[in-house]
Amino acid sequence: MTILSVYELTISIKKLLEKQFTSLAVRGEISNLKEQSSGHIYFTLKDKDSQISAVFFRGDAAKILKRPIKNGDEVIVRGELNVYAPRGNYQIIVREIEFAGVGELLLKLHQLKKTLDARGWFDAAHKKPLPKHPKVIGVITSPTGAVIQDIVNVLSRRFSGFQLLLNPVKVQGEGAAKEIAQAIDEMNRYNLADVLIVGRGGGSLEDLWAFNEEIVAEAIFRSQIPIVTAIGHETDTCIADFVADLRAPTPSAAAEIVTAEKAQKLDFLRSVKRTLSNTLRHKTNEERARWTGFARHPIFSTSSTLLSPYFQRIDELREDLDASIKTGMLEQRLHLRRLKETLTLLNPSSQIDQQKSRLETIKRTLFQASQTVLLQKKERLKQLEQHLMAINPKNLLTKGYCILFRENSNSVIVSTRDVEDQERLDVLLQDGTLKVQRIP
Amino acid sequence: MTQAPVPFEKAYERLEQILEKMNRGNVPLEEALQFYEEADGLLRLCHEKLINAEEKIEILIKQRNGELSPDEKGQPLKQAFQPGLVR
Numbered sequence: 140m141t142i143l144s145v146y147e148l149t150i151s152i153k154k155l156l157e158k159q160f161t162s163l164a165v166r167g168e169i170s171n172l173k174e175q176s177s178g179h180i181y182f183t184l185k186d187k188d189s190q191i192s193a194v195f196f197r198g199d200a201a202k203i204l205k206r207p208i209k210n211g212d213e214v215i216v217r218g219e220l221n222v223y224a225p226r227g228n229y230q231i232i233v234r235e236i237e238f239a240g241v242g243e244l245l246l247k248l249h250q251l252k253k254t255l256d257a258r259g260w261f262d263a264a265h266k267k268p269l270p271k272h273p274k275v276i277g278v279i280t281s282p283t284g285a286v287i288q289d290i291v292n293v294l295s296r297r298f299s300g301f302q303l304l305l306n307p308v309k310v311q312g313e314g315a316a317k318e319i320a321q322a323i324d325e326m327n328r329y330n331l332a333d334v335l336i337v338g339r340g341g342g343s344l345e346d347l348w349a350f351n352e353e354i355v356a357e358a359i360f361r362s363q364i365p366i367v368t369a370i371g372h373e374t375d376t377c378i379a380d381f382v383a384d385l386r387a388p389t390p391s392a393a394a395e396i397v398t399a400e401k402a403q404k405l406d407f408l409r410s411v412k413r414t415l416s417n418t419l420r421h422k423t424n425e426e427r428a429r430w431t432g433f434a435r436h437p438i439f440s441t442s443s444t445l446l447s448p449y450f451q452r453i454d455e456l457r458e459d460l461d462a463s464i465k466t467g468m469l470e471q472r473l474h475l476r477r478l479k480e481t482l483t484l485l486n487p488s489s490q491i492d493q494q495k496s497r498l499e500t501i502k503r504t505l506f507q508a509s510q511t512v513l514l515q516k517k518e519r520l521k522q523l524e525q526h527l528m529a530i531n532p533k534n535l536l537t538k539g540y541c542i543l544f545r546e547n548s549n550s551v552i553v554s555t556r557d558v559e560d561q562e563r564l565d566v567l568l569q570d571g572t573l574k575v576q577r578i579p
Numbered sequence: 580m581t582q583a584p585v586p587f588e589k590a591y592e593r594l595e596q597i598l599e600k601m602n603r604g605n606v607p608l609e610e611a612l613q614f615y616e617e618a619d620g621l622l623r624l625c626h627e628k629l630i631n632a633e634e635k636i637e638i639l640i641k642q643r644n645g646e647l648s649p650d651e652k653g654q655p656l657k658q659a660f661q662p663g664l665v666r
Contacts, residue, residue, distance in 0.1 A: 288662040
């Protein structure tokens with residue numbers, strides 16, 4: 140076995156390792172950070188199971204780093220592997236450092252917020268007023284999430300008639316931001332709603348990240364339709380919230396906000412109705428008390444005829460009032476019934492039932508039609524059979540006819556001229572063949 | 580009460596006027612009844628204006644690639660939606 144020097148072994152290892160790892164990217168946490176007076180930075184990159192030394196030379200460090208690194212930073216390091224012969228250890232020569240993790244997200248958020256703020260996108264001047272009476276409320280969120288459910292619940296509780304159009308999107312993960320931005324653009328392009336609620340339930344910063352992306356902010360800023368955001372919990376604030384025309388603390392609140400005007404008007408109408416009824420009832424009672432007082436007067440107590448037309452008038456008035464209240468109730472009931480009927484008609488299962496019964500009818504008709512055709516064909520077949528029977532020559536044999544054949548052959552004799560003297564013939568009768576001979 | 584259609588805001592103002600008069604308390608019964616009748620009509624009108632739309636909850640139909648599916652008029656297709664009953 141060849142005996143190597145330490146140097147020779149180290150050089151062999153160096154060649155082997157460095158060839159293998161010329162370009163690598165490693166994720167880990169920075170520890171043991173030391174910045175030498177030379178400007179080179181030394182640190183250890185570790186995760187919970189291992190660690191590796193790393194060196195970031197001054198030139199690269201100055202060029203790349205946007206902010207100083209510190210112990211505990213989660214980073215992705217790019218570079219190559221190097222074996223440092225004098226100390227016999229291996230290390231990463233760092234060429235680039237990229238921050239990873241929540242810290243980096245927060246930094247990105249902060250930077251984008253600054254950029255957009257500088258562009259004036261958060262200015263009150265850009266905030267569009269919400270429509271007082273939106274006909275269609277557009278919602279951009281996940282079709283399976285709690286947001287749409289909350290919104291529908293609030294609207295159903297408050298009003299009997301509202302229109303909602305959901306543009307279903309992914310609200311987290313890859314492609315979510317693009318889908319959300321696209322959905323906002325689509326609602327605008329086709330003018331599908333009068334106001335938009337863009338929302339997502341609570342989650343971590345990473346979960347809510349799509350709403351901090353620039354493309355979403357751009358789409359919101361571009362939107363001609365006013366937008367209310369309802370993203371995460373009340374304490375989470377996203378870039379989207381800043382650009383939106385209004386930020387709601389929760390999806391339910393968003394639904395309440397976009398319908399506030401309508402709810403307020405309806406409340407007013409209800410209160411007017413109540414007040415009017417009360418006032419009128421009060422008045423009627425007052426009037427009745429007055430008339431009753433008169434009626435008790437000695438002058439009238441005996442001759443009620445004097446007052447009867449007035450009593451009657453009061454009764455009429457009261458009846459009118461009762462009737463108008465009853466009519467009102469009746470109309471409400473009719474309206475309710477109409478709504479119910481519409482609902483039943485719109486119910487998909489009843490539509491399916493209708494289609495099913497149509498299908499049944501078609502099936503039945505088809506079956507009947509085919510039965511008739513089959514019967515006709517059978518009948519026709521029977522007739523043909525009878526015709527055939529009638530003209531079957533063998534049938535004639537049962538009636539006393541016979542057929543003459545030349546002996547031992549199938550040729551039929553039809554004329555006396557065909558038979559020679561003494562010629563033998565076969566006679567076919569119904570039950571067999573008879574041998575005969577012509578007598579001259 | 581069937582009259583020429585009164586704009587919503589006008590009806591609203593008139594309701595407020597009637598309310599004020601009725602509340603003053605010195606309105607004769609006959610007049611109060613007339614007011615009541617008028618107000619009843621106005622209330623119905625406002626109510627209809629506010630709740631005129633039939634209730635509709637719909638979802639846009641998307642293709643596998645995430646694009647909308649346009650109908651023959653180029654408008655995106657929708658279908659009825661009930662939260663909690665999807666996929």
